[in-house]
Each structure stands twice: as structure tokens, then as C-alpha cells.
Amino acid sequence: MKQVTYDNAVLLPRMVQLINEGHTVTLRLKGFSMRPFLEDGRDKAVLAQVGHPKVGDPVLAETYKGHFVLHRIISIQGERVTLRGDGNLGVEQCRLQDIRASVVGFYRKGRKKLDLTTGRKWKTYSWLWMRLFPIRRYLLAAYRRIWIPLFGPM
8 A cells, every 4th residue: 555645734724624524534643742652653543523622632723824733632711722742841822713623532553443532541541641740851751761762662
């Protein structure tokens, strides 16, 4: 099977259009912002129409014109949404209407079984990882400098 790569500026608006038409879309992830559990080029996210986003949900958001991120919601204050990738220390902002898709689940490590974001596994991981924020910097550094060279990505 031939693999074709498109620039995000071309691909993501088309994917958002399909999602708005009621389709679900599977997207191979690019970037390292959701490390350590989601890896660049390896994992896939299944995206669907936005329901009622809440704190802890992973979403596809357009933080500014043509710039999309797949991050977790860390706070919602009125129309203002604050996002942070699991592998990031900084935050990004958008408005509620800039959330383009909700993540239904992830295909990780080449598995055929979808890890649903509504499942116990994802909810437990999310609860724990969000509370580890004060020490996340050290955990991510150890992951990059020790774990990956010895064992490869999680």
C-alpha cells in the first residue's frame, strides 16, 4: 500500500469538513506534544464531531487561522479554552467554537483495537497524568533521556 503525506494546512481543513458532515476520521499523529503515550508517526487518533467538551478531553482545535493542535483541555472559562499537550509544559488558548473535533479514541503501537477515550484505561491515565503536572517536566526529561534510548518509545 502506498502512503501519501499531505501538509496539515491542506489535510486538516478537509478532515474538519468531513467531520462536520457527520463522518469520523482517522488521523496519523504528527509531533511530540502528546508524549509519552502517543508518538509521532506511530499512533492514530479517531476524530468525530464535537459534543460537549469538558476538562480532560483530547480535542483537535484551531488555535489560530490554519494552525491545528491535538491537545487536552485543561480549563474552560466561559468561551475561553486552555489546552496543553501531554508532552508540553506550556499552554495554548482557543475559543469553544475553535474546537474542530473531539477524539473518540486512539490506535496505539500498531494495535488494531481502539483505546476509547471513554474507557477506564484512558480515564485512569488522564486523571493521573493531569495531576502529575508539577513534576511532569522531570518525568518527560527522564523519558526522553533514559527510557527512549534504552527501550524505545512507550
